[in-house]
Amino acid sequence: MIQMQDVYKVFERKGVTNEALKNINLTVNKGDIFGVIGYSGAGKSTLIRLVNYLERPTKGRVLVDGKPLDLFDTKQLRAMKKNIGMIFQHFNLLESKTVFDNVAIPLVLTKTPKTDIQQRVTELLEFVGLGDKAKSFPNELSGGQKQRVGIARALASNPSILLCDEATSALDPQTTRSILQLLKRINEEYNITIMIITHEMSVIQEICNRVAVMEKGEIIEQGTVLEVFGKPKHPTTKNFVRTVIQDSMQSNMKELIQRQSAQQRHQLDANQQIQIYKLEFVGEHASEPIIHTLYRKYVNVQLNILFANMTEIQSTTLGHMVIQLKGNNEDIQEAVAFLEDKGVTIREVKE
Ligand SMILES: Nc1ncnc2c1ncn2[C@@H]1O[C@H](COP(=O)(O)OP(=O)(O)OP(=O)(O)O)[C@@H](O)[C@H]1O
Numbered sequence: 204m205i206q207m208q209d210v211y212k213v214f215e216r217k218g219v220t221n222e223a224l225k226n227i228n229l230t231v232n233k234g235d236i237f238g239v240i241g242y243s244g245a246g247k248s249t250l251i252r253l254v255n256y257l258e259r260p261t262k263g264r265v266l267v268d269g270k271p272l273d274l275f276d277t278k279q280l281r282a283m284k285k286n287i288g289m290i291f292q293h294f295n296l297l298e299s300k301t302v303f304d305n306v307a308i309p310l311v312l313t314k315t316p317k318t319d320i321q322q323r324v325t326e327l328l329e330f331v332g333l334g335d336k337a338k339s340f341p342n343e344l345s346g347g348q349k350q351r352v353g354i355a356r357a358l359a360s361n362p363s364i365l366l367c368d369e370a371t372s373a374l375d376p377q378t379t380r381s382i383l384q385l386l387k388r389i390n391e392e393y394n395i396t397i398m399i400i401t402h403e404m405s406v407i408q409e410i411c412n413r414v415a416v417m418e419k420g421e422i423i424e425q426g427t428v429l430e431v432f433g434k435p436k437h438p439t440t441k442n443f444v445r446t447v448i449q450d451s452m453q454s455n456m457k458e459l460i461q462r463q464s465a466q467q468r469h470q471l472d473a474n475q476q477i478q479i480y481k482l483e484f485v486g487e488h489a490s491e492p493i494i495h496t497l498y499r500k501y502v503n504v505q506l507n508i509l510f511a512n513m514t515e516i517q518s519t520t521l522g523h524m525v526i527q528l529k530g531n532n533e534d535i536q537e538a539v540a541f542l543e544d545k546g547v548t549i550r551e552v553k554e
Pocket residue numbers: 214215216221222223241242243244245246247248249250402
């Protein structure tokens with residue numbers, strides 16, 4: 204478990220003060236794959252570097268497995284660092300050493316017997332899918348393979364925590380996916396807690412169970428991935444979510460519908476109206492035939508689906524829909540009440 208309590212980090216250089224982290228409070232539970240997302244300069248790298256004490260907080264406390272790092276002596280800090288592996292965007296491999304020797308580095312540093320090193324490195328290379336690359340040099344590998352070496356090296360000392368600093372940012376989408384799947388296996392099979400920093404929401408969507416969104420050194424929103432993707436509150440979070448979930452129509456579609464609705468309104472009977480609503484479904488509501496029931500039950504209301512999208516987050520379906528309801532006000536309100544009763548979040552869209 205990793206905890207940060209009221210953490211601040213201020214950098215001072217040549218008389219210039221830079222408040223990189225402000226009032227950070229977060230808990231990463233054992234077994235989590237915890238994502239931290241933010242734009243460049245938000246403070247993500249500084250935050251993750253506090254966990255293995257590459258940076259020290261100016262104020263506040265970082266605890267690993269309930270123990271405050273600021274109270275550790277040198278020996279305890281060394282043991283803590285052994286317990287925390289880290290992988291990097293640019294892999295940080297030694298070009299002059301073979302794949303085998305790169306993975307062996309942490310074990311050589313801790314004076315592990317040669318036979319144990321041989322066994323452990325061979326086992327790790329098999330695990331990351333590089334069993335046949337032991338004698339290769341980093342410049343003979345693809346980006347994805349280099350990151351696999353980085354992962355094997357980070358696992359060499361049997362850590363219980365793995366920190367990933369933009370680990371897939373230099374990789375193409377397909378390679379990114381395979382590396383993320385490998386991280387998921389590490390989390391599940393070795394029960395390693397993972398903390399990932401990224402600027403890509405697709406990374407969070409793919410493997411994280413919890414997420415914190417950072418902006419200008421602060422955490423502006425955090426929660427389960429389902430909560431944050433389902434109901435983002437802060438405008439920056441909404442922008443990130445929109446990069447992976449299309450929750451509304453494109454603007455040219457909106458204009459077309461506005462024009463059509465305006466024309467239809469001219470032809471309405473005196474007591475009729477047209478209303479447009481945005482619906483959000485989460486979990487089991489997304490799989491129930493709610494719209495079908497609405498259509499069958501409220502025969503005086505004409506239903507028109509203008510937009511629909513379903514996304515899977517953490518094995519739960521998230522649905523977004525825009526519908527047009529035409530009828531008299533009372534019937535429309537009854538239909539809306541039915542949807543609310545079914546747990547659908549519904550909001551009228553004003554044109
Ligand atoms: N060693 C340092 N000395 C001075 N300022 C620093 C130092 N490290 C980071 N900063 C500053 O702290 C702020 C946060 O930087 P950080 O690298 O943590 O952000 P980030 O979200 O990881 O950005 P990026 O995605 O671009 O790496 C920035 O304004 C940066 O210039």
